Amino acid sequence: MNVVWGPALRGGWLAAGWFAGLALQLRQAELWTDALAWAVGVAAALLALAVWRWRRQAGAALLLALCAGAMGFATTTLRASQALRAGLPAALEGADLIVTGVVAELPRVDLIGTRFVLSTESATLGGAPVALPPRLSLGWYRGPDGDALLSGPAEELRAGQRWRLPVRLRQPHGSFNPHGFDLELWMFERGLGASGTVRARPETPALKLADAAGAPVERLRQTLRDALQRQVSDTATAGVLAALLIGDQAAIDRAGWELFRITGVAHLMSISGLHVTMFAWLAGGVTGWLWRCHPRLPLALPAPQAARWGGLLAAAGYALLAGWGVPAQRTVGMIAVVVLLRSAGVRWPLPAVLLAAALAVTAADPWAMLQPGFWLSFLAVALLVASEPAQRLAPAVAGWPARAAQAVRAGLRTQAVATVGLAPLTLVFFQQISLVGFAANLVAIPLVTLLVVPLAMMGVLLPPLWSVAAFLVQGLTDALQALAGLPLAQWSAAAAPIWAVACGLLAGALAVLPLPWRLRLLALPLALPLLAPHVPLPPLGQFELVAADVGQGTAVLVRTRSHLLVYDTGPAYTPESDAGGRVLLPLLRARGETRVDLLMLSHRDSDHVGGAATLLAGVPVAAVSSSLADEHPMRQSLTERGLPHRPCIAGQRWQWDGVAFELLHPTPSELALPLKPNALSCVLRVQAAEGASALLTGDIEAAQEAALLQRDAAKLRSDALLVPHHGSKTSSTGAFLDAVGSSVAVVQAGYRSRFGHPAPPVLARYEARGIAVVRSDRCGAWTWPAAARRPADADVAAPAVGLCTRDVARRYWHHRHVDSAAAAP
DSSP: OOBOOHHHHHHHHHHHHHHHHHHHHTTOSSOOOHHHHHHHHHHHHHHHHHHHTTTTSTTHHHHHHHHHHHHHHHHHHHHHHHHHHTSOOGGGTTOOEEEEEEEOSOOEEETTEEEEEEEEEEEEETTEEOOOOSEEEEEEEBOTTSSBSSSSOGGGOOTTOEEEEEEEEEOOOOOOOTTOOOHHHHHHHTTOOEEEEEOOBTTBOOEEEESOSSOHHHHHHHHHHHHHHHHOOOHHHHHHHHHHHHOOGGGSOHHHHHHHHHHTOGGGGSOOHHHHHHHHHHHHHHHHHHHHHSSSHHHHSOHHHHHHHHHHHHHHHHHHHTTOOHHHHHHHHHHHHHHHHHHTTOBOOHHHHHHHHHHHHHHHOGGGGGSHHHHHHHHHHHHHHHTSOOOOOOOOOOSHHHHHHHHHHHHHHHHHHHHHHHHHHHHHHHSEEESSHHHHHHHHHHIIIIIIHHHHHHTTTSTHHHHHHHHHHHHHHHHHHHHHTSTTOEEEOOOOOHHHHHHHHHHHHHHHSSOOHHHHTTHHHHHHHHHSOOOOOOOTTOOEEEEOOOSSSOOEEEEOSSOEEEEOOOOEEETTEEHIIIIIHHHHHHHTOOOBSEEEEOOSOHHHHTTHHHHHHHSOBOOEEEOOOTTSHHHHHHHHHTOOEEEOOTTOEEEETTEEEEEEEOOHHHHHSOOOGGGGOOEEEEEOTTSOEEEEOTTOOHHHHHHHHHHHGGGGOOSEEEOGGGGOTTSOOHHHHHHHOOSEEEEOOOTTOTTOOSOHHHHHHHHHTTOEEEEHHHHOSEEEOTTOOOOTTOSSOOOOOOEEHHHHSOOTTSOOOOOHHHHOO
């Protein structure tokens, strides 16, 4: 069979147009109307049909590519519009609903409860039927005493069961920070139209209606996970095996993922293309052998054909069992293309096969193009293909030692190409790369692929083999921990501008392509702007303020020319997740921050110090200031770390790079009294050399505001105000707001806060004084850049211009606020 290049090249033009159309559509802040999308799509299809007969003519390929792009744009727009229309109506947010549905995926159990996906069948509100999204993300949480928060043990929940549940729902909404995780995109892509909690009570109990009502694949996955956990007692090791066997990545805890990330082997701890390919190869070999053993089957279908189709079916089944991730989709797509072409007697070049697989993945899920895994998966295969040197005539290698040496050389080359070629893209997506990844993967790839994964699979039939696999995983973990403990185990860099990204990607390609060394040496200077990008800093005498979006809690960055202050660290979300790890560390990495000069913890409430431990473990901190008592666990942790700590006391002053910092509260006498935590909040005022200023207030209440007014009201004057106590009714008195005289006030509060923050009467007081209120639940992270300052001689504060991340980076799938009055039925 000859390799067919002509159709493949024309297909390349069509694929390029398709991908360009998708990329443009995924950048849209607002969707086109359905009528316009239909018109564009139909017109492009008709034009493509008209041009197709002249497809061999000059210019026809470009025109067909434009048609493919328009069709990709239009079809994705129509699908997105349908998905958004199926979302939760704003009028049903917070309502007490009764929902009947089937548990559609593996439940995720942790210390505080169970999270699961419910495929809805029916729903009522006050006895009347209502329409809900087809899939809901629900949590069944537990109280602090370990008993079920509401009636019914959440441990009974299993995939495939049908339940009738009382729930409260809300529209998809997540924290929105620069370069942060996009929860709303994640939910949109998975078809989750709402999130919520089970609210079972004696008068409205949760009722299990059936044990096996659907989701047969998920039921099988849960059965395997349960059996694995019974066989392997160590939770961390069982989690790794569950991730490798059934794609349950949530089974790996935060510490495990951190270890795998630092050592560069995280790609192995999910179902990768290598695992699927190996399984398909084994299944194809077994199928071919069994086929040849039958006297008549080879007459109906040749054994090689049967082996290919058997391998494809096995790969597809394994990928489904493993959760159908992008790497698995890519591999199954490539295997399917090869099998179909070989069955038709045609052979495409491998790049064309890869392109066809990418087309199949994006046709099924256009939003996969926004996942790092999509680009890393396809680029890895593309680089391996492109870096292959030209074939040369060479004598056949004889003898197993020579063949083994050849296999080792090939493995080393493959690992080198993947490590070097993918390093720039990894740095773009995650702002860090592993410097020990090459060595770690040399051990981990053969161990996991050739031993752990096969043992995990065979353990389905012979469970004791899972114990053998667990022993190997524990040994690998010990080796990885030794590597992770080495100095400079990873390299971090700030988010780079687009031109630096382009240079870095070109550098990665030049480094691995079979080119003359004079060209390949250009990779080093081209990579430098990505490895060490320029980080813009405020001029001397000015500062930049970032109020991070951490949900219900406080976390603020204050950056001067050469110093960084972090004011509070946000809340702890779960026992294994907090704002320090999910928000602050990624934000600091993206901004190129390598150390914190002062961490100020305003008071002991968990929504202000919940992320402190993770932050301290993830970035060097020079000093800490707080109002925490000596017996507080965080104070004890600081002592163990040897970090200098000083109480925040009114009157403390210092200057960084011409910017003045002054603490206004609490006084030494107040700090010595047994007051509630809010009353001891550290109040910090920051003032630039030209006069612009910000006031950070923690959770002070009316009594503390009055005390500040009495001590020195003039010191309160500021352009930007961090609203006291998240906008609670206990704070923001009129006299305090008049004394501050700010032009903008920032409220850091969660979406649909259960505390009612910010309170409507408080918002009315700000509105009556003409103070612009910025809410983190509607703005995301708010950045007050150094250039947005009033003149030093201004009598009245000019509007404090700031940037809302939701406005800057908005896409059509992101949440849009609807006033409750307008949403009411």
